[in-house]
Amino acid sequence: MSSEAQIRQLLNSYNSRLHMLQQRQAAMGISTPADVLVEIEQIEAEIASLQAKLAGGKGYNLPAIRDLLTSAFSSEELTELLYDEFPHVYEDVASGMSKSQKIVRLIEYCERRLLMPKLLMAVRQYNPAQYFQYEKQLFLEEPSSETIDERVAQVAPLKKTRLLGNPYVVGNPIQPDNTKVFLGRFDIAKSIISEIRRSGQKPSILLYGRRRMGKTSALLNISRLIRDRNILPVYISGQSVKFHTNIDFCYYMIQAINEQLQQNLINTTVFQQKGFLTRTTFMPNPILTLSEFFTECYRLLELHERYTLLSIDEYEEIDQHMNTSPGNHHERGITRELLLELRDTLQHKPRFMFLFAGTHFLRDLSTVNWSEIFINVKTLHISFLERGDGYKLLTRPVPELRYESTGLIERILDTTGCQPFLLQAIASELINIANSKDTRVVTSQLLDEAIEGTLDEHGTYFDYIWDTECTSSRQQELLRLIAGQAPNVSETMLGSYQDELRDLIRREVLKVQKGFVSFTMPMVMLWMKKNIHIL
Amino acid sequence: MLLRDDSRASPFIIGKMITDPARFWGRKRECQDIFTRLQKMESSSITGPRRIGKSSLAYYIYKQGPKQLGEAYEFVWLDGQSNHSASANHFFGAIAGSSSLAYRSADNLTDCLINFEDAVKAHPKKLVVIINEFEILTDENHHFEFGKSFYDTLRLLAEQGCCALIITSCASLKELCKHVLGVSSPFYNVFEQITLKHFTTEEADSFLVHNHDGVIMAPSEIQLIQTKVAFYQHPLVLQIACDSILENRESNLPEADLLKQIEERVSHFLAHEKVQEGRRMKRETAGNSKDSHKLSKPTDMLISVLIPVLGIGLLMLEYGLLIRALSNLQAVLLALVTAILGFAILIFVGRSVDIIGESAFYKLFSQIIKQIPLLSNVADTIAQVATKLQGK
Numbered sequence: 001m002s003s004e005a006q007i008r009q010l011l012n013s014y015n016s017r018l019h020m021l022q023q024r025q026a027a028m029g030i031s032t033p034a035d036v037l038v039e040i041e042q043i044e045a046e047i048a049s050l051q052a053k054l055a056g057g058k059g060y061n062l063p064a065i066r067d068l069l070t071s072a073f074s075s076e077e078l079t080e081l082l083y084d085e086f087p088h089v090y091e092d093v094a095s096g097m098s099k100s101q102k103i104v105r106l107i108e109y110c111e112r113r114l115l116m117p118k119l120l121m122a123v124r125q126y127n128p129a130q131y132f133q134y135e136k137q138l139f140l141e142e143p144s145s146e147t148i149d150e151r152v153a154q155v156a157p158l159k160k161t162r163l164l165g166n167p168y169v170v171g172n173p174i175q176p177d178n179t180k181v182f183l184g185r186f187d188i189a190k191s192i193i194s195e196i197r198r199s200g201q202k203p204s205i206l207l208y209g210r211r212r213m214g215k216t217s218a219l220l221n222i223s224r225l226i227r228d229r230n231i232l233p234v235y236i237s238g239q240s241v242k243f244h245t246n247i248d249f250c251y252y253m254i255q256a257i258n259e260q261l262q263q264n265l266i267n268t269t270v271f272q273q274k275g276f277l278t279r280t281t282f283m284p285n286p287i288l289t290l291s292e293f294f295t296e297c298y299r300l301l302e303l304h305e306r307y308t309l310l311s312i313d314e315y316e317e318i319d320q321h322m323n324t325s326p327g328n329h330h331e332r333g334i335t336r337e338l339l340l341e342l343r344d345t346l347q348h349k350p351r352f353m354f355l356f357a358g359t360h361f362l363r364d365l366s367t368v369n370w371s372e373i374f375i376n377v378k379t380l381h382i383s384f385l386e387r388g389d390g391y392k393l394l395t396r397p398v399p400e401l402r403y404e405s406t407g408l409i410e411r412i413l414d415t416t417g418c419q420p421f422l423l424q425a426i427a428s429e430l431i432n433i434a435n436s437k438d439t440r441v442v443t444s445q446l447l448d449e450a451i452e453g454t455l456d457e458h459g460t461y462f463d464y465i466w467d468t469e470c471t472s473s474r475q476q477e478l479l480r481l482i483a484g485q486a487p488n489v490s491e492t493m494l495g496s497y498q499d500e501l502r503d504l505i506r507r508e509v510l511k512v513q514k515g516f517v518s519f520t521m522p523m524v525m526l527w528m529k530k531n532i533h534i535l
Numbered sequence: 536m537l538l539r540d541d542s543r544a545s546p547f548i549i550g551k552m553i554t555d556p557a558r559f560w561g562r563k564r565e566c567q568d569i570f571t572r573l574q575k576m577e578s579s580s581i582t583g584p585r586r587i588g589k590s591s592l593a594y595y596i597y598k599q600g601p602k603q604l605g606e607a608y609e610f611v612w613l614d615g616q617s618n619h620s621a622s623a624n625h626f627f628g629a630i631a632g633s634s635s636l637a638y639r640s641a642d643n644l645t646d647c648l649i650n651f652e653d654a655v656k657a658h659p660k661k662l663v664v665i666i667n668e669f670e671i672l673t674d675e676n677h678h679f680e681f682g683k684s685f686y687d688t689l690r691l692l693a694e695q696g697c698c699a700l701i702i703t704s705c706a707s708l709k710e711l712c713k714h715v716l717g718v719s720s721p722f723y724n725v726f727e728q729i730t731l732k733h734f735t736t737e738e739a740d741s742f743l744v745h746n747h748d749g750v751i752m753a754p755s756e757i758q759l760i761q762t763k764v765a766f767y768q769h770p771l772v773l774q775i776a777c778d779s780i781l782e783n784r785e786s787n788l789p790e791a792d793l794l795k796q797i798e799e800r801v802s803h804f805l806a807h808e809k810v811q812e813g814r815r816m817k818r819e820t821a822g823n824s825k826d827s828h829k830l831s832k833p834t835d836m837l838i839s840v841l842i843p844v845l846g847i848g849l850l851m852l853e854y855g856l857l858i859r860a861l862s863n864l865q866a867v868l869l870a871l872v873t874a875i876l877g878f879a880i881l882i883f884v885g886r887s888v889d890i891i892g893e894s895a896f897y898k899l900f901s902q903i904i905k906q907i908p909l910l911s912n913v914a915d916t917i918a919q920v921a922t923k924l925q926g927k
Binding site for chain 2: 027028166167169170171172173175178211212216237239240241242244245248317432435436456457458459460461463464467468
């Protein structure tokens, strides 16, 4: 066997091993053992080195690589690849370059930095079909006698014998290390970045969205989205009992900020010295102590040229613990004075930014007038995923799972309306069923089962739409009416339900397109039909 | 026929939770779902009727979890014996007592919740808490301790992947917690609901042909169970049927008596659930025929209304006809008896049974039926008083 054939054989076995490990990583998500992660890195490095050897002195076939990139990615996908894998190139090309210009810039960059193996590895991961089609042309040498089908067949048997990993997350928010199933939301990232980069006073931001739209996932993944090392995100959740009194709020928020600064190697001994890390310090006057902390922390941030983005998830929970009776009730709830202190910090210390997330607008909260306190609030709306992102979510994380036809993918996107939770739930169910039936092909029947399973296992989401999103029996009546007559319900037919229709559109349960009213998530209709007592 | 070693106790487990993983049967799909979710630290809620095997499944997960998921996970089992339902502090203390969690108990609820949150976040292992019979925490005596802030803390930890929960209950979480959390709390969304039903026919059949500690059912015995024992796919029915047949190898009861004995033992355990579940299973095992038996809600309501109307009409008719021929008291008594009989006939006619069985009217009717002896006594007393009055 020639040396080149040996390298190719070695590459094949490394690829197989890598594939298996990646499957394991997908299945285990954040709990992937360190040794697996290390092995993945090592194998990727080995593959890169072998590919370089294979290229030898002849180098890479750059026109072929350019063609591969052109066919493997749309312009948007290419931008995403740059964003995920080559952030330096992303920063260079962000301003309206054409696709071919981006490709040239990327190839130049990779060649200069000897990152071509990494680029090829990324392409292989994103679009394996196109990669295998071009693989033999990528190096300046004679192609081997293997056909593409043979290459694919070498990988396929591996997949068949093992259970598919299930990286989809249903119920919990997506943690930052599970990059495979957190897709899209670049609009949110761009808006946050542009607000942050504004000079002078920063506005506070409200991330508003209906339940299960991915607000918490977006907050947890904020640093991956904004990709700016100067911005230190601090996450706190309003549902934690740690943020329900002035004393606890001030103390625990400071702990969270301190932890984030330390993780970024900023020396915070001054906090220790001034007693900010001791709870008793906050007992007499927590708001005054918080004010002192902000001043001290601001100096540190200035010194290190950093910003802090304080994300307060489920901020309505804090509103529910507002104590509006006269006097200083630092131990019995949150007071208006604390919110005023936060506003003061926003106005005068531009290195602090606040990002609230919840299902209500500020003006809708009743205990205190939040919109009067935080007057300069920019609202970002988090809603259904873009159809393209939904498509990627279904097809990318587990490429071994094939759909019998693209029509099935379209059907999932239509049925769920690209609602992120429902997409994850169906995708997860599809993998579970595929594993139980030892198949790797999604058929129409398998999809029916997955939809049925999702309706059964996650009925509480539909209960929420029926019981909470519908605030009156007339709204429920309207849903019944539309479910009974879908898809031909024109807006004019619903003359007496205009108020209800408007409210349900605002709550993203219904939508109007070309004068016809329909469900944003037709799965709700399926659930209603399944629960016959509702109809 | 291959018999067991007679000195050995029956390998079939009846009425108790299965604690030996080697004796746990079926539920592969459910186990796979739960373990897949646990890999991502996602929580699951196992629901289903009594005696369907919820606790056994949860215990199997508890025992097999460390083997399946490795040492990074730590499993905690809480049930009626754990003394965890007295207060939140007891609850967290019970978890700490069964694991290496460094929880510090506290005097007030807020501190308990904060200490638990901190302890779980700092815990080096992934904590999986299995709460068997979750109902214990949700009754009206526990509103204060196990209120919204308690569930918020559990949800927070579950969502952040610090702690996964597996809970078992007959009713859904929403039903159990709605008086505390409302009908659509985000707490419910943390869980995937796994509703246990009967074994699939494949699972039940493979149980029958399996060697249970040296006991193997003979083909004729298997056939008897498959063809003559009603709802043999129910895990408990399956165990009882096998156990009874095993016993019968010595007592040699005739087939009819054996089947009767099985039915009695099943009735003993399942009591009234048998009726409801049996009907449901009958519909399920009948496959697609379930839809043909299903009547719409309006029809159901119509029948529920029509029957009392007919009953009352009959009563009035009887009263009208008989009042002339008999004395007042006799006429009333006769009319009453006739009305009850009329109701009984109407109720047990044809397929109305199924529909009415699920209707509100039937529930009312069964209550009335239970009162018949009482009504009879009242009628006797009235008759005696009336006779005395007439005598005077």
